Amino acid sequence: MAKTVRETIKEITRQHLKGGSRCFGQCLTAVGWVGGTLPELYEEDGMVELSMADVAGGAIITGIALAGERPIYVVRYQGFQWYNSPTIINYAMKSKEIWKRPCPLLVRSIAMEGGIGPVAGSSHHSIYQRMPGVKIASPMTPKEYQDVYSQFMKEDEVYYISEHRKSYDNAEELSDTIHDVADITLFPISITRFAAEQAKEKLEKQGYKVNVCHVLWIKPFVLKPQWKVALENSKFGGIVLDDDYEEGAASSIAHRIMIETKSPVHTLGLRHRTAGFHPKVDNLPPSKDEIIKKILEMIKND
Amino acid sequence: MKQFRINVFKRASLCRNFEQYVFDGIKNRLFRFPIYLSAGQEYISATIAETMRVKNIQPNIFIQHRGHSTYLSNDAPVEMLVDELLGKESGCAYGMGGSASIHSKEKNIFGHDGLMGSQVPIAVGHCYSTQHPTIVHMGDASAEEDYVLGAMGWASTKKLPILFVVEDNNLSILTEKKVRRSWHMRDVAKAFNMRARDTTDDPVELGSHLQCLFDCGPMLLNVNTHRKYWHSGAGIDDENIFDRYQVEMDSLGEEAVQIHNHYKQKVEEIWQKQLEKQ
Numbered sequence: 301m302a303k304t305v306r307e308t309i310k311e312i313t314r315q316h317l318k319g320g321s322r323c324f325g326q327c328l329t330a331v332g333w334v335g336g337t338l339p340e341l342y343e344e345d346g347m348v349e350l351s352m353a354d355v356a357g358g359a360i361i362t363g364i365a366l367a368g369e370r371p372i373y374v375v376r377y378q379g380f381q382w383y384n385s386p387t388i389i390n391y392a393m394k395s396k397e398i399w400k401r402p403c404p405l406l407v408r409s410i411a412m413e414g415g416i417g418p419v420a421g422s423s424h425h426s427i428y429q430r431m432p433g434v435k436i437a438s439p440m441t442p443k444e445y446q447d448v449y450s451q452f453m454k455e456d457e458v459y460y461i462s463e464h465r466k467s468y469d470n471a472e473e474l475s476d477t478i479h480d481v482a483d484i485t486l487f488p489i490s491i492t493r494f495a496a497e498q499a500k501e502k503l504e505k506q507g508y509k510v511n512v513c514h515v516l517w518i519k520p521f522v523l524k525p526q527w528k529v530a531l532e533n534s535k536f537g538g539i540v541l542d543d544d545y546e547e548g549a550a551s552s553i554a555h556r557i558m559i560e561t562k563s564p565v566h567t568l569g570l571r572h573r574t575a576g577f578h579p580k581v582d583n584l585p586p587s588k589d590e591i592i593k594k595i596l597e598m599i600k601n602d
Numbered sequence: 603m604k605q606f607r608i609n610v611f612k613r614a615s616l617c618r619n620f621e622q623y624v625f626d627g628i629k630n631r632l633f634r635f636p637i638y639l640s641a642g643q644e645y646i647s648a649t650i651a652e653t654m655r656v657k658n659i660q661p662n663i664f665i666q667h668r669g670h671s672t673y674l675s676n677d678a679p680v681e682m683l684v685d686e687l688l689g690k691e692s693g694c695a696y697g698m699g700g701s702a703s704i705h706s707k708e709k710n711i712f713g714h715d716g717l718m719g720s721q722v723p724i725a726v727g728h729c730y731s732t733q734h735p736t737i738v739h740m741g742d743a744s745a746e747e748d749y750v751l752g753a754m755g756w757a758s759t760k761k762l763p764i765l766f767v768v769e770d771n772n773l774s775i776l777t778e779k780k781v782r783r784s785w786h787m788r789d790v791a792k793a794f795n796m797r798a799r800d801t802t803d804d805p806v807e808l809g810s811h812l813q814c815l816f817d818c819g820p821m822l823l824n825v826n827t828h829r830k831y832w833h834s835g836a837g838i839d840d841e842n843i844f845d846r847y848q849v850e851m852d853s854l855g856e857e858a859v860q861i862h863n864h865y866k867q868k869v870e871e872i873w874q875k876q877l878e879k880q
Contacts, residue, residue, distance in 0.1 A: 351759070353752025356723045360753055363727020366712065387749070391715045391724060398698045399705050399713045 306468035308442040309337040309408075312449050316372055317346035324348045324361055325374030325408075334374055334410070335465050354380055359387035365405035366395065370453070377420035378411040378462065381427050393433030393458050402456035406449070411490065411543055412465040413584050417577045422570055422585070423490050425462040426548025429519050436519040436549075438462040438490040441473045444516050462518065464491040464543065477512045478530045484595050485511035485531045485538040487553065487565075489518060491585055492541035498588040503595065510595070515540075521553050523560050531557065536598050537564035543585040545570045568594050603806060604854075606652065610805040611850055611858050613648035615865040617641070617671040618847050620680065621831075623869050624670070624687065628836035633687060637701040640671035642830030643769050645803040645846045647675035650737065650767065652805075653812040663711045664725035664738040666769070667702035667718075672739055678706035680869070684876040719744035722766070723753035729764045730757075735816040736764040742824075743774030745787050754822070758794040763816035766791070771829040776839070791822035798822040803846050 303311070313323055317339070328338055328347055341347040350357045361373045375384050392403035411423040428434050435457050439445040445461075452459040474493055477500060488496035493514050500510040511534060513527040531538050538557065542550035546569040554565040568586045575583035586594070621641035628637055640647075648671070654661060665672045673683055678694065686693030686704055694704050695713055705713030712728070714721050718741075725738035744750065745768050757764050768787050772779050791798035796819065799811045803825050811823055828844045831837060851858040 351752060351756045353749065353755070356726075356749040356752030356756065359720055359723030359749050360727035360730070360756060363724035363729070364731045365727075366724065367728045367731035369731045386717060387715075387720050387724065390717050391720060394715060395713075398703060398715075399695055399707075401705075401707075401712075 302471040303442050304469055304471045305440070305442055305445055306336050308445050310339055312446065313337070313372065314339045317341065321370045321372070322346040322348055322364075323372040323374065324350055324357075324364065326350055326352055326354075326357065326376065328374060334376060335468055337468065338374075354383035355386060358384035359391070361405060362387045362392040362403060365392055365403040365458075366401060368404075370404050370406070372406045372408060374408045374410070376410055377416070378409045378422065378424045379420045381409055381424045382419070385427055388458065389428060389431050389434075393431060396456065397433060403458060404452070404456045406452050406459045406461065408461050408463060410463045410465060414582060415577055415579060418574045421575055422583065423462050423464065423543040425460060425518055426544045428460045429549045429552065434458045434460055434519060435517075436460045436462060437517050438464075439516060440464065440467040440490065440493050441470060443473055448516075462490055466491050466494070474514050476514055476526070477510070478526060479509045479511055480533065482509040482511045482530065482534045483599060484508070484536050485513060485527070485534040486541060486591070487513050487515050487527070487538060487557070488541040489515045489549065490543040492543055492591075495586060495588045495591055496541055499591040499595070502588065503592060508595070515553070518549050518553070521556060523557055528561055531561050531563045531565070534563065536595075536602050537566065539566045539568055539591070539594060539598075541586055541591065542567070542569035545572065547572070566594070566598065606656075606809065607805055607850065607854060608857060608861070610645070610648045610652045611854060612861055612865070613651055613675045614644045614847055614850070615861050616680070616869070617644035617648060617674045619862070619865045619869040620674055620683075621670060623873055625831060625836045635700045636834045637687070638668040638670075638834055639831045639836075640668045642843070642845060642847070643668070643771060643803070643827045644671040644675065645805060645850070646767065646769050646808065646825050646827060647672040647739070649803070649805040649808045650812065651675040651677070653809055659735050659816070660710065661735040661737045662725070662728060662732065663709070664721040664728070664736065665704065665711055665714050666721060666739045666741060666744065667714055667716065668741065668769070669704055669714065669739070670701070673704050673706060673711060676706075676709050676711060678709040678711055680872050681876055682706070684873055688876065688880065719747035719750040722747075722750040725764065726753040726757045726762065729762045730760055733763065736762070737767060738764065739767045739769060741774075742768055742770040742772060742779055742787070743782070746783060751790065754791065754796065754820070755794050757820045758796045761819040764820045765815055766820065766822040768822065768824040770824050770826050772826075773829060773833070775833045787822060787824045796820050796822055798824070800824050800826070803827045805850070
């Protein structure tokens with residue numbers, strides 16, 4: 301049976317610790333072991349509990365990275381990056397450029413939604429995306445995760461992995477769908493990649509042609525030649541889908557694509573409002589149905 | 603003891619004369635970015651550096667924005683600091699650091715990014731990883747940053763070999779400590795189960811607190827000192843402010859005067875040489 305994303309991360313962590321590096325975070329050794337993505341190990345094995353001081357934690361990990369340890373830093377809720385990120389962004393990501401002292405650091409930043417209120421939920425990779433000195437990937441498959449980690453170990457950069465808990469059970473690889481001529485091209489990021497696949501399936505049963513270009517690398521974002529062709533051969537342009545607010549990475553990437561193709565590219569991400577705790581006031585990533593609705597509106601309004 | 607004071611004075615004299623040259627340079631518009639002069643506070647880094655030399659300890663040093671004296675006291679190359687202030691690639695931070703973000707690889711001095719106090723949690727993380735003696739300098743204002751306090755707590759929990767030095771000039775730009783807080787860093791450190799002392803920047807008194815370091819967990823020294831010049835730039839807030847350097851020179855007599863004159867000339871020569879290379 302194929303490995304899931306959860307098992308892949310767990311194995312990577314185990315190997316990382318065996319290699320002499322360590323893994324840091326808050327409540328790592330709690331009951332769930334961060335959604336089952338960590339091996340059940342403790343400080344003497346390299347699984348180190350930080351205090352609950354989030355802002356200090358991000359800076360302490362920067363110092364550990366500065367010492368050359370290549371730490372993995374687990375932030376259990378991506379919204380907590382608002383507290384954890386200041387020193388990672390302003391020191392770890394700048395140290396190599398200012399002082400020629402690299403701070404290689406792998407940030408595991410975990411998204412989830414549903415009933416967790418205005419701070420903890422969703423993806424927040426846009427905080428990092430606007431700043432220099434970082435590579436950002438959002439792997440949703442076992443191979444993607446392994447590839448991103450392997451690349452991190454070969455370089456001396458800060459890596460931000462935008463994870464999503466709903467990908468942890470996934471054992472399948474996701475591949476692009478590109479038609480010679482299509483109605484629309486989707487560029488989904490993070491957990492929206494699964495909804496994009498479902499939307500494509502349903503629309504294609506209705507006779508529409510939908511390209512799906514799976515975005516693993518948020519930064520640097522590279523518009524692959526086949527993606528460019530796919531978009532230029534799409535009658536109604538494209539949509540960047542994200543689990544973060546639209547006015548962040550999604551808009552930035554859409555802008556980059558439009559500059560390179562001259563094709564219209566829309567965005568669909570979190571609605572521009574604050575999430576509450578009750579399901580009635582959640583702010584969830586675009587669902588299959590919302591993606592379909594958006595596509596049909598674009599076709600209708602063209 | 604006199605030899606210790608003379609040795610500290612030599613380090614302080616390099617710092618003071620360097621800062622005096624830069625003070626004049628600011629007035630003459632030699633620099634085009636904010637400069638944070640450490641004159642008046644140089645006895646802290648000079649005393650600590652001389653003590654480390656005597657004890658044969660080469661610590662990792664995490665510097666703050668007002669760091670020229672920390673850099674110079676620890677024997678980092680003067681010419682590279684001059685070049686840095688002139689914005690040259692041959693500067694100690696490759697022309698990127700200006701006054702606030704200087705560093706020295708060869709002297710294990712780590713640069714500061716400009717986020718007040720960030721050097722403290724970074725130093726704690728670095729010390730946790732290396733378990734090597736570490737000294738981190740901060741001001742009395744940056745000591746108030748939340749991540750400084752969180753990191754101090756973790757350093758105590760992990761019993762790290764780290765010395766926290768608060769260069770307490772009582773001012774955040776011009777806002778006095780009593781306006782900003784009702785508590786004391788010494789008490790905070792003690793609450794974290796850390797050894798903590800209040801001291802002046804008198805080299806003998808300060809040096810006496812540096813005798814048991816790094817073997818018994820972290821320690822905090824809150825050193826009461828005086829900023830001779832403005833927070834940034836060339837100006838004087840108080841003409842009558844206490845000046846440890848002058849007090850020591852008066853106390854040490856003719857030998858100190860000669861040392862002062864020697865470093866004055868040396869600093870001027872280095873600046874002239876580096877300026878001519880422009």
